[in-house]
Amino acid sequence: MRASLIQIAVDPDESVDSRRRRAASLVREQADSELVILPELWPVGAFAYQRFEQEAESPSGPTYEAMAKAASDAGVWLHAGSVVEKAADGTLYNTALVISPTGELAASYRKIHRFGFDKGEAVMMGAGEELVTVPVPGGLTLGLATCYDLRFPELFRGLTDAGAQALVVPAGWPARRRDHWTLLARARAVENQAYVLACGTAGTHAGVEQAGHSIVVDPWGEVLAEAGPDEEVLTVDLDPAKVTRTREVFPALKDRRLGLPTPNPLH
Numbered sequence: 001m002r003a004s005l006i007q008i009a010v011d012p013d014e015s016v017d018s019r020r021r022r023a024a025s026l027v028r029e030q031a032d033s034e035l036v037i038l039p040e041l042w043p044v045g046a047f048a049y050q051r052f053e054q055e056a057e058s059p060s061g062p063t064y065e066a067m068a069k070a071a072s073d074a075g076v077w078l079h080a081g082s083v084v085e086k087a088a089d090g091t092l093y094n095t096a097l098v099i100s101p102t103g104e105l106a107a108s109y110r111k112i113h114r115f116g117f118d119k120g121e122a123v124m125m126g127a128g129e130e131l132v133t134v135p136v137p138g139g140l141t142l143g144l145a146t147c148y149d150l151r152f153p154e155l156f157r158g159l160t161d162a163g164a165q166a167l168v169v170p171a172g173w174p175a176r177r178r179d180h181w182t183l184l185a186r187a188r189a190v191e192n193q194a195y196v197l198a199c200g201t202a203g204t205h206a207g208v209e210q211a212g213h214s215i216v217v218d219p220w221g222e223v224l225a226e227a228g229p230d231e232e233v234l235t236v237d238l239d240p241a242k243v244t245r246t247r248e249v250f251p252a253l254k255d256r257r258l259g260l261p262t263p264n265p266l267h
């Protein structure tokens with residue numbers, strides 16, 4: 001199964017409409033792949049908090065429309081990264097969209113761990129509550145997570161328990177924490193014996209230089225491909241049997257000890 005990660009640049013001198021058109025044409029160029037992935041909040045920029053409200057859309061809004069057309073033109077499964085979703089009750093969510101090769105919305109995932117501590121996304125957006133996996137026919141079951149989620153191993157273990165074999169992580173990760181990004185991507189792959197496909201953005205928006213360095217890690221923890229800091233498309237071949245083989249020859253997941261008593265805080 002061939003996958004392409006589109007590490008698109010998000011810069012303030014490009015309009016959201018222009019970036020949508022450019023992303024659509026980059027998706028169409030990946031017709032040789034079965035799965036195409038875009039990063040977190042690429043239409044507006046993951047750190048462009050002041051524009052979240054104005055650029056918010058519904059899951060069937062302009063980003064979905066443009067990406068559904070591009071996915072069906074290219075005949076690919078498209079993880080269209082995430083958008084600022086405005087729900088019916090007015091709550092904003094950081095919502096990832098997965099689109100089938102016929103242009104249908106196959107799944108959506110609201111980011112569970114919001115970044116920013118006491119500001120930004122953490123206070124402006126609602127938190128997702130549901131783990132989401134997506135079986136891609138003839139290929140791999142995808143487990144969905146977004147950016148800051150990468151720091152929470154229990155989410156990834158939950159996705160693995162739910163059958164995920166490829167953990168897809170769109171992100172808008174800053175350059176100053178680039179080492180955390182690559183380290184955590186490899187850790188999530190090794191501990192879950194799964195592919196990790198982590199797609200970041202390039203460029204600088206809202207004063208935050210983006211790391212780029214999208215990375216694909218195999219179930220043994222080997223880096224299959226890693227991008228540089230600039231806009232780039234990373235293409236890799238994934239083998240679903242590699243996940244099964246890794247879990248058979250080194251069955252560490254079976255050695256988990258669940259339900260151990262917690263220490264008594266009084267002793």
Ligand SMILES: NC(=O)CCC(=O)C(=O)O
Nearest residue numbers: 046115147148172174177
């Ligand atoms: N958009 C994000 O979730 C940023 C996460 C981040 O910068 C970090 O975890 O570090």
